[in-house]
Amino acid sequence: MLDQPSLVTLADQEIRRLILAGELAPGQRLYEAKLSEQLGISRPPLREALRVLAAQGIVRQTPRQGYRVVELSEQDVDEIYSLRAVLEQFALDLALPALRTEDLAELDTIMSRMWHAARTASEPAIVAANREFHLGLVALARHKRLSHAYAAVMDQMQLCMSKNLRAEAHQSGTLFEGCRRHERLLDAIRTRDPNQVRRELARHGERTFLDRAGSTGSGG
Amino acid sequence: MLDQPSLVTLADQEIRRLILAGELAPGQRLYEAKLSEQLGISRPPLREALRVLAAQGIVRQTPRQGYRVVELSEQDVDEIYSLRAVLEQFALDLALPALRTEDLAELDTIMSRMWHAARTASEPAIVAANREFHLGLVALARHKRLSHAYAAVMDQMQLCMSKNLRAEAHQSGTLFEGCRRHERLLDAIRTRDPNQVRRELARHGERTFLDRAGSTGSGG
DNA sequence: ACGTTAAATCTTGTAGACAACAGTCTTCCG
DNA sequence: CGGAAGACTGTTGTCTACAAGATTTAACGT
Numbered sequence: 001m002l003d004q005p006s007l008v009t010l011a012d013q014e015i016r017r018l019i020l021a022g023e024l025a026p027g028q029r030l031y032e033a034k035l036s037e038q039l040g041i042s043r044p045p046l047r048e049a050l051r052v053l054a055a056q057g058i059v060r061q062t063p064r065q066g067y068r069v070v071e072l073s074e075q076d077v078d079e080i081y082s083l084r085a086v087l088e089q090f091a092l093d094l095a096l097p098a099l100r101t102e103d104l105a106e107l108d109t110i111m112s113r114m115w116h117a118a119r120t121a122s123e124p125a126i127v128a129a130n131r132e133f134h135l136g137l138v139a140l141a142r143h144k145r146l147s148h149a150y151a152a153v154m155d156q157m158q159l160c161m162s163k164n165l166r167a168e169a170h171q172s173g174t175l176f177e178g179c180r181r182h183e184r185l186l187d188a189i190r191t192r193d194p195n196q197v198r199r200e201l202a203r204h205g206e207r208t209f210l211d212r213a214g215s216t217g218s219g220g
Numbered sequence: 221m222l223d224q225p226s227l228v229t230l231a232d233q234e235i236r237r238l239i240l241a242g243e244l245a246p247g248q249r250l251y252e253a254k255l256s257e258q259l260g261i262s263r264p265p266l267r268e269a270l271r272v273l274a275a276q277g278i279v280r281q282t283p284r285q286g287y288r289v290v291e292l293s294e295q296d297v298d299e300i301y302s303l304r305a306v307l308e309q310f311a312l313d314l315a316l317p318a319l320r321t322e323d324l325a326e327l328d329t330i331m332s333r334m335w336h337a338a339r340t341a342s343e344p345a346i347v348a349a350n351r352e353f354h355l356g357l358v359a360l361a362r363h364k365r366l367s368h369a370y371a372a373v374m375d376q377m378q379l380c381m382s383k384n385l386r387a388e389a390h391q392s393g394t395l396f397e398g399c400r401r402h403e404r405l406l407d408a409i410r411t412r413d414p415n416q417v418r419r420e421l422a423r424h425g426e427r428t429f430l431d432r433a434g435s436t437g438s439g440g
Numbered sequence: 441a442c443g444t445t446a447a448a449t450c451t452t453g454t455a456g457a458c459a460a461c462a463g464t465c466t467t468c469c470g
Numbered sequence: 471c472g473g474a475a476g477a478c479t480g481t482t483g484t485c486t487a488c489a490a491g492a493t494t495t496a497a498c499g500t
Contacts, residue, residue: 008271031451057365064491065451072442090303110427252481253480253482264456284482
């Protein structure tokens with residue numbers, strides 16, 4: 001067994017972690033019996049967790065064929081990035097007018113963690129900090145549904161990254177450049193100027209710190 | 221029993237229908253035993269369906285307290301409408317450049333159904349046509365994730381409507397005005413002029429044909 | 441030798457039963 | 471008479487078992 005707060009929740013989190021960490025590869029089939037045994041739970045709560053993951057676009061279910069980790073086509077990646085950009089832009093449009101200085105404190109601490117991760121070239125820590133940063137950014141809008149939708153897209157983005165971008169991420173120069181990009185975005189937000197934020201966000205979206213440009217050309 | 225294509229799917233659709241039709245009221249508790257008996261299925265597939273509905277924001281689950289139909293606060297309604305507006309705007313931004321005339325044929329047939337529903341003052345048919353229209357609109361963008369997210373928001377909008385707006389919807393004048401508003405939006409789309417579409421969409425979003433303005437004042 | 445069919449195995453879908461927890465009502469004590 | 475504690479009922483959480491369908495493999499016929 002894992003713990004007490006609902007085996008469904010635990011299974012959800014654990015499977016999500018396995019997938020985003022790349023231990024369950026895209027396209028890989030998820031056998032319920034094997035997974036439930038591996039997690040130490042029975043199939044019913046596992047199945048509920050898989051339904052949730054399917055609703056969030058992390059796994060894909062086909063009626064009598066079970067579940068697979070989603071495989072992302074180039075079009076899928078485009079969808080994810082474009083949707084992410086729209087949601088984040090909307091979040092900042094909402095957040096900027098009512099933004100208080102102390103709201104950004106949390107983002108600052110996240111940035112310090114990101115810098116530390118970059119210095120130690122710890123890719124998992126970078127990915128985690130990146131995720132927290134952007135979730136925190138969107139949370140500024142105080143829009144629950146927006147945050148929820150954004151979190152789902154964020155998971156799918158990590159799904160792309162775990163597949164494509166290992167090589168680039170390991171170049172520490174890219175890591176520091178990613179941190180700088182985040183800092184610039186944060187500075188733009190501090191100015192409260194929507195146009196400046198929009199400009200910085202556009203640059204940020206195109207070349208998200210774990211850079212996508214290099215890998216898109218090679219795909220189908 | 222219901223049919224063959226997965227009792228989970230059937231239960232999902234049926235419960236969603238019950239909720240959106242107002243037969244299961246907001247805030248109402250959903251007892252698994254009662255619901256499963258009512259649907260003629262056992263609890264495991266029902267629970268999976270409820271997980272999906274919870275992920276889509278139709279029902280709310282609290283750990284040892286079961287499921288309830290979501291109750292929407294004024295802030296929730298604001299969130300839903302604002303998110304809807306952003307997603308639909310994005311959809312049309314994507315769709316307009318590559319739009320072909322024949323893509324709008326389906327929307328025209330939906331509009332004819334909507335006019336017919338308005339003439340016969342059939343509120344359920346109006347609601348259905350409205351839903352199809354907007355889903356079709358967003359589908360023009362050919363963006364699966366966008367359509368998926370929009371569908372969830374659309375369900376939540378119908379959740380608002382089933383609660384608040386019965387009285388107004390029955391005034392046939394409002395119904396025809398709603399149809400006209402949709403036609404104007406469709407005309408704007410035909411022009412392929414983003415600004416014109418954006419303008420029409422702004423008007424459309426604020427006062428969605430089953431009008432919200434009258435009822436928001438009365439709520440908490 | 442190749443295609444087709446049938447059987448066997450494996451996997452998902454579903455059902456029913458048991459355990460743990462929450463809420464409620466009653467009872468007992470102050 | 472009021473409040474708190476304990477038992478009881480009911481509901482959710484979880485597990486094991488069974489049924490139906492899909493896939494694969496092997497055997498048989500052409």
